[in-house]
Amino acid sequence: MDFRFDLIVDYAPLFLKGTLYTIGISLVGILLGTILGLLIGLGKMMQNKLLAFPFNLYIAFFRGTPFFVQIFIIHFGVIPAILGTTNGLAAGILALSLNSAAYIAEIFRAGIQSIDRGQMEAARSLGMNHIQAMRYVILPQAFKRMIPPLGNEFIVLLKESSLTALIAVPELMYWGRAFQGQYYKVWEPYLTAALIYFILTLTLSYLLSRLEKRLATE
Amino acid sequence: MIKVEKLKKSFGANEVLKDINVTIQQQEVVVVIGPSGSGKSTFLRCLNLLETITAGHVSIEGVDITDKQTDINKIRAEVGMVFQQFNLFPHKTVLENIMLSPLKVKKITEDKARETALSLLKKVGLEDKANAYPDSLSGGQKQRVAIARALAMEPKIMLFDEPTSALDPEMVGEVLEVMKQLAKEGMTMVVVTHEMGFAREVGDRVLFMDGGYIVEENVPQELFDNPQHERTQAFLSKVL
Ligand SMILES: Nc1ncnc2c1ncn2[C@@H]1O[C@H](COP(=O)(O)OP(=O)(O)OP(=O)(O)O)[C@@H](O)[C@H]1O
Ligand SMILES: [Mg+2]
Numbered sequence: 403m404d405f406r407f408d409l410i411v412d413y414a415p416l417f418l419k420g421t422l423y424t425i426g427i428s429l430v431g432i433l434l435g436t437i438l439g440l441l442i443g444l445g446k447m448m449q450n451k452l453l454a455f456p457f458n459l460y461i462a463f464f465r466g467t468p469f470f471v472q473i474f475i476i477h478f479g480v481i482p483a484i485l486g487t488t489n490g491l492a493a494g495i496l497a498l499s500l501n502s503a504a505y506i507a508e509i510f511r512a513g514i515q516s517i518d519r520g521q522m523e524a525a526r527s528l529g530m531n532h533i534q535a536m537r538y539v540i541l542p543q544a545f546k547r548m549i550p551p552l553g554n555e556f557i558v559l560l561k562e563s564s565l566t567a568l569i570a571v572p573e574l575m576y577w578g579r580a581f582q583g584q585y586y587k588v589w590e591p592y593l594t595a596a597l598i599y600f601i602l603t604l605t606l607s608y609l610l611s612r613l614e615k616r617l618a619t620e
Numbered sequence: 621m622i623k624v625e626k627l628k629k630s631f632g633a634n635e636v637l638k639d640i641n642v643t644i645q646q647q648e649v650v651v652v653i654g655p656s657g658s659g660k661s662t663f664l665r666c667l668n669l670l671e672t673i674t675a676g677h678v679s680i681e682g683v684d685i686t687d688k689q690t691d692i693n694k695i696r697a698e699v700g701m702v703f704q705q706f707n708l709f710p711h712k713t714v715l716e717n718i719m720l721s722p723l724k725v726k727k728i729t730e731d732k733a734r735e736t737a738l739s740l741l742k743k744v745g746l747e748d749k750a751n752a753y754p755d756s757l758s759g760g761q762k763q764r765v766a767i768a769r770a771l772a773m774e775p776k777i778m779l780f781d782e783p784t785s786a787l788d789p790e791m792v793g794e795v796l797e798v799m800k801q802l803a804k805e806g807m808t809m810v811v812v813t814h815e816m817g818f819a820r821e822v823g824d825r826v827l828f829m830d831g832g833y834i835v836e837e838n839v840p841q842e843l844f845d846n847p848q849h850e851r852t853q854a855f856l857s858k859v860l
Contacts, residue, residue: 523670524707524766528721528773529697538720542711 410590413581420574421598427491427573428560431498435559436552438499439506447511457507464504469562473497477569494566494573502559509551513544546617553610557603564599574598621646622667622777622810627676629662636662638832640676647806651819651840654829655855660812663829664779667810668699681776697725700770704782706762708754708769714741715750718769726773733772740768744798760791764798771802778802780811816860820844828852 410417445457464472477493485492517540525535567575574595581591622644629637636659644650652660665671667678669685669692678685685695709717718737722728728736741747744764754762763783770778780799784792796818803809803822813819819826819840826843828836828851836849844860847853 518705518707520703520705520707521709524701524703524709525721527668527670527696527699527701528769529693529725530721531693534724538724539709543709546711 406585406587406590409581409585409587410594413577413591413594416577416580417574417594417598420572420577421602423571423573423576424560424563424599425602427495427498427566427571428556428563430495431502431559431563432556434495434499435502435506435555438503440510442503443507443510443514446507447514461504461507464501465508469497469501470565470568472501473565473569476500488569490566490570491572493569494563494571497566498559498563501562502555505555505558506552509548509555510544512551513548514540516547517543549617550610550614553607553613556610557606560602560606561599564595621681622808623677623679624667625677627663627666627678628674629659629666629671630674635674636832637666637674640832640834642827642834642837644808644810646808648824649803649807649809649811649822651823651826652810652812652829653814653816653819653826653855653859654835658829659832660829661781664701664781664810664812667777667779668696668701670701693725697721697773698776700773700775700778702763702766702770702778702780702783704785706754706759706766706786708762708766710754713751713753714746714757714765717754717765718772721769722772736772737768740771741765743771743801744768745794758791759787760794763787763791763795767795767798767802777808777810780809780813782812782814784813784815814859816844828855830855 442457442460446454446461448454448457473493476497477488477490481493481496482488521539521543522535525539526532530538563571563573564575566573567579570576578591578595582588622642624640624642624644627637627640628635640663642650652663654660662671666673667680673686676686680695680699683690683695685692708714709720712720715734715737718740719730719733722733722736723730738747738750741750744767746761746764746768749757749761749765754765757765767778767783783799784795787795792815796815799809799811799818800822811818811823823840825837826840827834828843828847828849830851836843836847836852838848843852844856847856
């Protein structure tokens, strides 16, 4: 087999650009997803079943349908409805954020509910109101427990961001496909893309395990 | 003064407290005993509204805490509670555990909170543990910190729910000692415990609960040595 390293070198600037896009949309996606996820998680935990229902529905929808389908709905439906025109980048980021928010909401809820209920009772018995008890007692402990699953979610999101190539977000996989189209080569672009994704996820899990260790010894 | 009238508490269809009537005077130490599941913890938890009350009235210092207008947080700040499982905040040091509520709820200054916390730690014999985390303490030490933490809010009443039941036997004494000291200083206390020795020595009155009722109440001497009710006799013959 004739493996053309020279073509990869030629394409390197575009792969680099794509990698930066991948990192960028993943970071923005996890950030917005976390903020949104916290709110949705809180919504789901409301005592009133009726008020909690929309949040439950949201989580069920985004976890129960393929991400690919969600991307298309957002790209061809939601974004044009808001902006009046399609915009791949906006749709990609929105899809990643909304999708990860559903998973993060569950991570958040599980984190809070894993805290012994004696903690809340002790805080309340000391005169703290619900918000104070959450803020000073429950959340700091829950957050520590949320870090490993949040890290996993980040890794999943980074990999899934490759699907946004299909709506022309110029991220890594987009340039892989462009490479294939231009040179009629398969192994070169996709092995390169795979390698870059692999390095990104490995780096990420390394950073996460270091963070976990540091928090564990604190 | 705590006044409990016709207190009922149900969990779903399960009526746990059926008709509780009792008045607890200022500076009184009331010990609650009874078999498992008789509703002792539930009774205690109704006194600071950790459980919502199904029916009846509880008033503390003349304020009806079942009234919807009453500020629950204010009542809770005046009623300290000590739990069987300590429930210290594991992400905070001993000192921070004690200072947190005075700082956030009473909004006193950091210096004042620290000063109070340190003097309370001294009182429970743990001034050298101020900067330790709860996980590094023994059970007896944890419970003494928990008592100091409750006291930091300067409560008028202290509730204890089996404060020594989770402790190794050799640590029970140090916690009871702190509680005795508190009683001596005139703290109003309601104590659920299986420590009959403590009940006898420190209690002004003992309530025997069974099946959601206060079946019998009397001064410790009388209740232990001369129980009137059959169920009290049966219970005491098992635990004494
Ligand atoms: N949150 C709750 N939900 C449902 N049932 C409860 C709840 N808390 C207590 N109960 C029930 O109420 C009854 C009385 O419980 P409680 O804890 O008050 O008993 P207790 O006298 O403190 O017993 P123990 O000596 O075992 O601590 C039990 O049957 C228990 O199952
Ligand atoms: Mg109990």
